Amino acid sequence: MTIIARRLAGHAARGIVMVFAVATISFFIIRNIPGDPMAARYQKLLEQGMSPEAAERATTVMYGFMPKGTLWEQYTDYIAGLFTFDLGVSVTNPGTPVTEVLGEAAKWTVLPVLAGTLLSFLLGVVMGVYAAVKRTGKLGDLLAISGSLLHGVPQYVLALLMMAIFTTILAVLPAGGTADILFEPGFNAGYIGSLIEHATLPVLTYALASYGGWTLAMKSSVVTVLGDDFILAAELRGLKRSIVFRYVARNAILPLFTILALSLGMLFGGAIFIEKIFNYPGLGFLLLESVTNRDYALMGGAFLLITLAIVVANILADLFYTVIDPRVRSGGEVS
Amino acid sequence: MAHPATAQAPGVRIDGLTVVYRTPAGELPAVRDVSLTLEPGSITGIVGESGSGKSTLALSLLNAVQPPGRIAAGSVEIDGLGDVARFEGERLRKARGAHIGYVFQAAQNSLNPLKTVGKQLLDLGRSHGVDDLRGLVREARELLGRMGLDGARVLDSHQHELSGGMRQRVGIMLALVLNAHLVVLDEPTTALDMITQANILRIVREVHAERGLTTLVITHDIGVVAEVADRLAVMYGGRLVEQGPTREVLGAPSHPYTRGLITAIPRLTGDIDEARALPGRPPTLVTVPKEGCVFRERCALRMDVCDTDDPAAAEHGARVVACHAVKVREHA
Numbered sequence: 001m002t003i004i005a006r007r008l009a010g011h012a013a014r015g016i017v018m019v020f021a022v023a024t025i026s027f028f029i030i031r032n033i034p035g036d037p038m039a040a041r042y043q044k045l046l047e048q049g050m051s052p053e054a055a056e057r058a059t060t061v062m063y064g065f066m067p068k069g070t071l072w073e074q075y076t077d078y079i080a081g082l083f084t085f086d087l088g089v090s091v092t093n094p095g096t097p098v099t100e101v102l103g104e105a106a107k108w109t110v111l112p113v114l115a116g117t118l119l120s121f122l123l124g125v126v127m128g129v130y131a132a133v134k135r136t137g138k139l140g141d142l143l144a145i146s147g148s149l150l151h152g153v154p155q156y157v158l159a160l161l162m163m164a165i166f167t168t169i170l171a172v173l174p175a176g177g178t179a180d181i182l183f184e185p186g187f188n189a190g191y192i193g194s195l196i197e198h199a200t201l202p203v204l205t206y207a208l209a210s211y212g213g214w215t216l217a218m219k220s221s222v223v224t225v226l227g228d229d230f231i232l233a234a235e236l237r238g239l240k241r242s243i244v245f246r247y248v249a250r251n252a253i254l255p256l257f258t259i260l261a262l263s264l265g266m267l268f269g270g271a272i273f274i275e276k277i278f279n280y281p282g283l284g285f286l287l288l289e290s291v292t293n294r295d296y297a298l299m300g301g302a303f304l305l306i307t308l309a310i311v312v313a314n315i316l317a318d319l320f321y322t323v324i325d326p327r328v329r330s331g332g333e334v335s
Numbered sequence: 336m337a338h339p340a341t342a343q344a345p346g347v348r349i350d351g352l353t354v355v356y357r358t359p360a361g362e363l364p365a366v367r368d369v370s371l372t373l374e375p376g377s378i379t380g381i382v383g384e385s386g387s388g389k390s391t392l393a394l395s396l397l398n399a400v401q402p403p404g405r406i407a408a409g410s411v412e413i414d415g416l417g418d419v420a421r422f423e424g425e426r427l428r429k430a431r432g433a434h435i436g437y438v439f440q441a442a443q444n445s446l447n448p449l450k451t452v453g454k455q456l457l458d459l460g461r462s463h464g465v466d467d468l469r470g471l472v473r474e475a476r477e478l479l480g481r482m483g484l485d486g487a488r489v490l491d492s493h494q495h496e497l498s499g500g501m502r503q504r505v506g507i508m509l510a511l512v513l514n515a516h517l518v519v520l521d522e523p524t525t526a527l528d529m530i531t532q533a534n535i536l537r538i539v540r541e542v543h544a545e546r547g548l549t550t551l552v553i554t555h556d557i558g559v560v561a562e563v564a565d566r567l568a569v570m571y572g573g574r575l576v577e578q579g580p581t582r583e584v585l586g587a588p589s590h591p592y593t594r595g596l597i598t599a600i601p602r603l604t605g606d607i608d609e610a611r612a613l614p615g616r617p618p619t620l621v622t623v624p625k626e627g628c629v630f631r632e633r634c635a636l637r638m639d640v641c642d643t644d645d646p647a648a649a650e651h652g653a654r655v656v657a658c659h660a661v662k663v664r665e666h667a
Contacts, residue, residue, distance in 0.1 A: 233445035239459060
């Protein structure tokens with residue numbers, strides 16, 4: 001137990017450094033992007049003959065706040081704010097704290113992307129095992145080729161195709177948004193049904209886009225394990241096929257958990273193309289909007305959220321490994 | 336689980352066994368027309384260089400030649416079982432482990448890295464319909480104890496927590512725990528240090544005698560065979576070139592290949608130059624000659640007939656030798 005605690009402490013320390021570094025780097029990079037909307041507004045008002053004080057007041061009224069001080073002072077303010085989870089105010093949503101905007105968008109990303117990731121993971125793992133076991137037959141070829149193809153097709157192409165097929169040609173699913181406005185948001189069958197209906201296409205597209213990668217990864221992992229000596233040894237000891245299969249599956253799926261943990265971390269980055277195409281107001285959509293609108297605070301907040309998620313996902317993955325892989329567990333004892 | 340004495344040790348008769356591997360150049364034999372008898376209760380050693388077909392022969396005893404290989408001809412009759420070369424499906428699976436134990440080379444990881452030895456033992460018991468799993472665990476602990484290990488601790492360990500010598504003893508335990516009386520050991524001492532090698536060989540000898548086994552040891556190390564085997568069979572290029580009682584074969588080798596192998600061993604005493612390496616290289620699956628003697632390219636006694644006729648294995652007293660030159664000398 002102490003090993004796990006020690007590891008956890010190490011991870012947490014590294015994670016904090018990482019978050020701090022990302023906060024710093026993204027702060028300075030963002031401030032160096034040309035085209036500050038507030039400075040532009042302020043300049044414009046000055047040119048229109050307003051006094052500096054009046055121009056500043058007018059800008060503040062418009063955006064809810066006005067940055068003051070040198071870049072360095074702004075930076076120290078920003079970092080100090082982080083300790084109280086104050087990420088500043090979004091200029092595209094005047095007066096709304098960034099944390100609130102992110103929270104609202106996260107609602108629309110986490111569940112659909114999580115569903116899509118898990119769906120494609122399960123499907124990919126099962127198909128990968130099939131592709132590996134039947135690798136000399138037609139079915140194996142078919143699975144491997146379809147995996148490569150789907151893995152190669154860009155998300156946005158897939159999204160547009162799905163959109164064309166299901167909303168126009170078949171016209172069975174809505175083209176965008178989160179739910180029909182006819183329904184009262186809340187815990188009622190109509191609204192929930194509409195939510196599911198609207199989430200179907202983004203989730204399916206997401207699942208389809210990542211399914212190929214899982215299939216290929218699982219296939220190669222299974223093929224490797226099938227060639228391991230202990231599998232032949234298990235067969236020569238006359239173990240039942242079902243038990244040998246479990247030996248193969250459990251050993252083959254191990255490396256995939258690393259990728260799964262990382263993609264769960266990436267989950268908070270949203271699926272930019274998919275959310276944009278299906279007009280789904282998730283984190284990816286928000287990030288894209290914040291960049292277009294030069295909403296610095298929101299951009300920084302979104303980057304920070306992604307970093308935090310990946311750091312946490314890594315820690316969870318590591319803890320998870322100590323549970324499922326005995327070699328990792330005692331690896332700590334040796335050192 | 337009692338293990339009554341030698342009466343249970345099965346005899347094995349391998350007859351005309353040919354194993355081929357499918358390659359781009361067609362099906363090539365890795366083992367060709369091999370006949371070998373393992374007497375009940377004996378330890379037989381098979382020596383040969385890498386690629387001589389000795390491991391393929393060992394796997395044939397469990398009808399476990401891996402694709403793209405297959406047994407193309409011949410039979411493997413095991414007392415109390417039948418011709419395992421004809422076995423398939425559940426019948427084959429149940430024979431493996433329960434009647435024939437197979438011990439892997441220690442350096443090969445023959446254990447599932449994610450499960451403790453004990454859990455894998457239970458998997459083995461369940462696969463073979465053992466009802467008394469407690470009894471099985473007790474038997475395993477005793478066997479491990481017999482081999483000088485702390486049974487309870489080993490059963491609770493994962494593979495990576497065990498040394499090479501410990502793994503090898505676990506391998507032997509798993510091969511014997513279901514009371515198999517025919518045991519195949521594939522390179523049992525390769526990749527172990529000298530002291531552990533000696534220990535493992537002592538254990539093999541003792542367990543063999545105590546449990547009444549028929550044992551086949553595959554090795555490239557003549558020293559190992561000299562230490563444990565009653566009978567010795569020498570393989571070259573997929574053929575059995577010489578077999579006979581170990582002392583006889585080592586003391587007075589008949590086949591020029593066996594002679595070459597023995598003169599190639601450096602002695603502890605005397606001049607290092609006395610050891611002479613056999614010139615040339617052993618054939619691979621592709622370079623094995625299609626006709627004539629497989630050894631002729633490296634043979635000092637090569638004759639015209641060797642290029643065209645594959646020498647048949649002929650009995651010379653207790654010895655079986657496949658060589659034209661040996662025949663000629665005897666009949667001259």
